[in-house]
Amino acid sequence: MAEKKQFQKGKMVPVPSVSIIPERDLDKSPILECSHLGIDFGGLTAVNEFNVTVGRTEIAGLIGPNGAGKTTVFNLLTKVYQPTRGTILLDGLDTHGKTPSQVNRMGIARTFQNIRLFNNLTVEDNVKIGLHNQEKYSMFSGILRLPKYWRQEKAAHERALELLSIFDMQDLANHQAGSLPYGAQRRLEIVRALATNPSLLLLDEPAAGMNPSETAELMENIVKIRDTFQIAIMLIEHDMSLVMGICEGICVLNFGQIIAKGTAEEIQSNPTVIEAYLGKQQ
Amino acid sequence: MKKINKNSLNGFINYGIVIAAFAVIQALLGMGRLSNSLQSLLVPACCYIVMAVSLNLTVGILGELSLGHGGFMSLGAFSGIAASILLQNAIPLAPARLAVSMAVGALAGALGGVIVGVPVLRLQGDYLAIVTLAFGQIIKNIIMVLYVGVDERGIHIAASSERFDLAPGGTAIIKGPMGAVGVTKLATFTAGFILILITLAVVQNLVNSRAGRAIMALRDNRIAAESVGINTTKYKLMAFVTSAALAGAAGALFGLNYSSTGASKFDFNTSILVLVFVVLGGLGSIRGSIIAAALLYVLPEMLRGLGLNDFRMLIYAIVLILVMLATNNDQLKALLGRVIPKRKGAVTSG
Numbered sequence: 001m002a003e004k005k006q007f008q009k010g011k012m013v014p015v016p017s018v019s020i021i022p023e024r025d026l027d028k029s030p031i032l033e034c035s036h037l038g039i040d041f042g043g044l045t046a047v048n049e050f051n052v053t054v055g056r057t058e059i060a061g062l063i064g065p066n067g068a069g070k071t072t073v074f075n076l077l078t079k080v081y082q083p084t085r086g087t088i089l090l091d092g093l094d095t096h097g098k099t100p101s102q103v104n105r106m107g108i109a110r111t112f113q114n115i116r117l118f119n120n121l122t123v124e125d126n127v128k129i130g131l132h133n134q135e136k137y138s139m140f141s142g143i144l145r146l147p148k149y150w151r152q153e154k155a156a157h158e159r160a161l162e163l164l165s166i167f168d169m170q171d172l173a174n175h176q177a178g179s180l181p182y183g184a185q186r187r188l189e190i191v192r193a194l195a196t197n198p199s200l201l202l203l204d205e206p207a208a209g210m211n212p213s214e215t216a217e218l219m220e221n222i223v224k225i226r227d228t229f230q231i232a233i234m235l236i237e238h239d240m241s242l243v244m245g246i247c248e249g250i251c252v253l254n255f256g257q258i259i260a261k262g263t264a265e266e267i268q269s270n271p272t273v274i275e276a277y278l279g280k281q282q
Numbered sequence: 283m284k285k286i287n288k289n290s291l292n293g294f295i296n297y298g299i300v301i302a303a304f305a306v307i308q309a310l311l312g313m314g315r316l317s318n319s320l321q322s323l324l325v326p327a328c329c330y331i332v333m334a335v336s337l338n339l340t341v342g343i344l345g346e347l348s349l350g351h352g353g354f355m356s357l358g359a360f361s362g363i364a365a366s367i368l369l370q371n372a373i374p375l376a377p378a379r380l381a382v383s384m385a386v387g388a389l390a391g392a393l394g395g396v397i398v399g400v401p402v403l404r405l406q407g408d409y410l411a412i413v414t415l416a417f418g419q420i421i422k423n424i425i426m427v428l429y430v431g432v433d434e435r436g437i438h439i440a441a442s443s444e445r446f447d448l449a450p451g452g453t454a455i456i457k458g459p460m461g462a463v464g465v466t467k468l469a470t471f472t473a474g475f476i477l478i479l480i481t482l483a484v485v486q487n488l489v490n491s492r493a494g495r496a497i498m499a500l501r502d503n504r505i506a507a508e509s510v511g512i513n514t515t516k517y518k519l520m521a522f523v524t525s526a527a528l529a530g531a532a533g534a535l536f537g538l539n540y541s542s543t544g545a546s547k548f549d550f551n552t553s554i555l556v557l558v559f560v561v562l563g564g565l566g567s568i569r570g571s572i573i574a575a576a577l578l579y580v581l582p583e584m585l586r587g588l589g590l591n592d593f594r595m596l597i598y599a600i601v602l603i604l605v606m607l608a609t610n611n612d613q614l615k616a617l618l619g620r621v622i623p624k625r626k627g628a629v630t631s632g
């Protein structure tokens with residue numbers, strides 16, 4: 001613990017980022033602080049000067065036209081790409097030089113815009129793979145089937161069903177993940193990410209391909225997840241009813257730059273945002 | 283109340299098949315109904331079954347291509363033979379010496395797996411295929427020039443016959459191109475049967491555990507596996523080294539089944555042969571590997587008299603290419619799908 005504190009001190013954000021934290025989270029330290037975050041692909045600057053702070057129990061939205069760099073931000077946060085510039089602090093700890101799996105163990109979990117499930121495995125196994133770092137027995141306990149194996153496998157089985165029940169999917173536990181309908185695959189990805197016990201959950205277009213009633217249900221479930229797990233959720237979404245409905249802080253990206261930050265009302269009346277979106281429509 | 287997990291059920295069926303086959307063969311042996319030539323195939327068939335199941339761990343369950351499984355078998359064979367000769371006086375009881383020699387073979391295989399795996403499995407891409415291919419060749423070439431012997435002054439290792447100065451009373455273990463000679467044949471069919479059961483237990487229990495799920499997650503989607511906190515290199519290495527260790531044990535049993543064994547018995551052809559068993563049996567299907575290895579090893583041996591033997595590798599190669607085409611070509615898949623009822627569920631431990 002002492003070591004953690006020290007680390008925290010030396011790596012605080014040099015320039016305080018503009019806060020979009022909801023009031024109830026203000027007295028606690030933010031879960032995520034990005035400052036001057038940016039990445040270049042060859043000559044193309046895909047993301048630049050990304051300064052965002054997310055509160056402990058905030059539902060934050062990241063929106064913007066196609067190709068704005070939203071998914072790239074998620075890939076930077078989860079270290080699929082190493083940033084060219086800037087720092088990312090998760091719970092005050094710098095994630096510099098970490099691998100994607102290390103960042104997950106630090107507390108960031110995500111879903112993917114183009115679904116990435118373990119298609120040949122069952123729904124339950126997909127969730128159990130999410131529980132990987134919660135289970136603690138060694139390969140040898142597994143091969144020799146020691147009591148530790150049976151105990152933890154039973155716990156993992158129960159936990160997996162419990163997590164699946166968030167989306168009422170426990171009956172699908174023995175189905176092959178790749179054979180599920182599209183919407184169910186998206187929900188399973190969220191469950192798998194939640195299984196890793198994150199403090200920040202990143203959802204990349206969770207409502208894509210869902211019909212309005214599925215989307216409405218998803219909105220309720222996202223809020224329910226935040227309330228029960230008391231975690232921060234950051235989501236990318238093109239469905240404005242979802243974003244404006246549940247996101248407390250919203251950040252708008254265009255050509256890799258943040259053009260606006262604020263609450264739903266502020267964003268909806270922001271002339272720059274309207275221009276960016278209308279410009280795209282014409 | 284509690285349903286039996288489908289994977290564990292499949293596992294039990296596999297044990298059942300192996301035990302039943304063993305019982306039937308033992309009965310036939312007892313009645314004297316098995317010809318000498320068939321009897322001589324029993325131990326090597328067991329070895330090839332272990333080879334196929336263990337290679338399936340790397341190719342089918344981890345999803346990495348290995349073209350040098352024979353190299354690990356070779357390591358196991360020669361280290362196992364050396365152990366059996368060196369321990370002749372220390373462990374007079376033959377089955378115990380065989381068990382220890384197989385354990386030594388497994389260790390040697392595992393060591394080879396670590397040496398190949400640590401640098402290569404960090405990389406993404408098909409590097410493992412290339413490096414294992416080279417590895418098999420290198421092991422063969424090293425053993426071709428290696429002289430190992432023991433006399434009252436201790437163990438002698440040399441890279442050429444001139445420098446190999448064994449005292450007159452000493453025992454040569456490996457003699458370069460001639461390989462291992464004067465080996466006491468310790469291998470038994472029962473030992474082969476037990477090794478298959480151990481292999482099944484290791485692979486099947488691994489697959490149905492936390493580590494096995496991590497391994498299959500890497501196969502299905504590496505980026506997603508990393509996103510849920512799985513350490514890629516660690517689990518790739520775990521599968522690969524386990525696979526190599528089992529191949530080493532099979533090699534030791536194989537080597538101790540003949541009075542002399544040359545390095546050329548574990549060449550590229552051997553590696554490809556085992557790969558053919560795995561692909562034909564079905565990637566990820568343990569039962570498929572067992573059946574394919576048993577049938578495809580024993581049948582051609584029985585047909586040796588028909589003069590087909592010269593074409594054996596050619597036939598395997600053609601069959602392998604056809605299977606690869608069939609599994610990659612959508613039209614062919616659709617055609618096969620109409621002929622063969624679709625297999626349901628996961629390709630895990632079927």
Ligand SMILES: Nc1ncnc2c1ncn2[C@@H]1O[C@H](COP(=O)(O)OP(=O)(O)OP(=O)(O)O)[C@@H](O)[C@H]1O
Nearest residue numbers: 041044046064065066067068069070071072073113
């Ligand atoms: N690996 C890469 N190499 C080169 N360019 C990339 C790479 N990844 C993303 N880009 C570029 O970065 C820009 C932002 O892409 P990104 O996928 O982040 O957009 P997005 O906001 O998620 O769009 P969408 O709404 O369509 O998902 C695009 O111009 C894209 O071509």
Ligand SMILES: [Mg+2]
Nearest residue numbers: 070071072113
């Ligand atoms: Mg995107």
